[in-house]
Amino acid sequence: QQQVKQSPQSLIVQKGGISIINCAYENTAFDYFPWYQQFPGKGPALLIAIRPDVSEKKEGRFTISFNKSAKQFSLHIMDSQPGDSATYFCAASMFGSYKLIFGSGTRLLVRP
């Protein structure tokens, strides 16, 4: 019940296309859902985060869509660029907890 399931494992998108990564969770006590981006040799960097009381959050080219009833959330990267090529992790945590439960990661490659 503590797991966060992430798909796909890898994704190839053409420059200018839309990248979509999906995550699903079981524990309804989760109330904070961040997305992290990680480049090789670097630590994960927070991209965008959402709470269950909001169905969508947009920051620049990055959008989180949240479906509370389905216990699913997804990251959309609009106008994908080669510089977006990285590994993306979804995560979840409970209120007051600093324990992030991570998805397994998605390796994104944006072709020029």
Next chain:
Amino acid sequence: KAGVTQTPRYLIKTRGQQVTLSCSPISGHRSVSWYQQTPGQGLQFLFEYFSETQRNKGNFPGRFSGRQFSNSRSEMNVSTLELGDSALYLCASSFGQGTETQYFGPGTRLLVL
């Protein structure tokens, strides 16, 4: 503002040895969390400290321990190293109250031979 710093960045040890990794959080942050990242298990939570107290612990054996100092700097220790402990160890810091946003350091890559 300086980010989270971790030392050393790379480390090679042999089985049975012990190792200590260090993390300096962002100035003003009082919470430090540690994560282990491996290709097989992904990112897994080790423990979290706030004001020198461990608030949360993941499912790791007792060989993994940590502590936090009064200046919020944190160390984690792994005793009796095993080959499977080879991983990237990441430290993340946050204010610790009111917001869960965590900022990660670059990690320490540990190789156990």
